[in-house]
Amino acid sequence: MQNNxxxxxxxxxxxxxxxxxxxxxxxxxxxxxxxxxxxKQLAEKYHCAVRTIQRYLLKSPKTP
Known part of the structure; x- marks a missing residue:
């Protein structure tokens, strides 16, 4: 890692x-x-794994 x-x-x-x-x-x-x-659709759209989408949804701010 260089420059973090x-x-x-x-x-x-x-x-x-x-x-x-x-x-x-x-x-x-x-x-x-x-x-x-x-x-799966989101993972394809953002070019990442399904598990990554799951993690991001868990930590995203939820709006009422």
């Missing part, structure tokens, strides 16, 4: 990269509740 940014390495081409785009828990919550999207 985690780096990843592609196993195919050995290039390294970092992910700088953070997911927005509020936007995920809105897509889930108002957009009626499933965990």
């Amino acid at each position: 940014i985690q780096r990843y390495k592609c196993t195919s081409c050995n290039k390294t990269f970092s992910l700088t785009k953070k997911l927005n828990p509020i936007k995920i919550w809105q897509d889930y509740t108002e957009g009626k999207q499933s965990y």
Whole structure:
């Protein structure tokens, strides 16, 4: 980790990269509740795992 940014390495081409785009828990919550999207749909939309979506929904602020 350099400058507190985690780096990843592609196993195919050995290039390294970092992910700088953070997911927005509020936007995920809105897509889930108002957009009626499933965990799987959200995971595909945000290019992450279903478990990541579950974690973000658990920690997102809930609006009444």
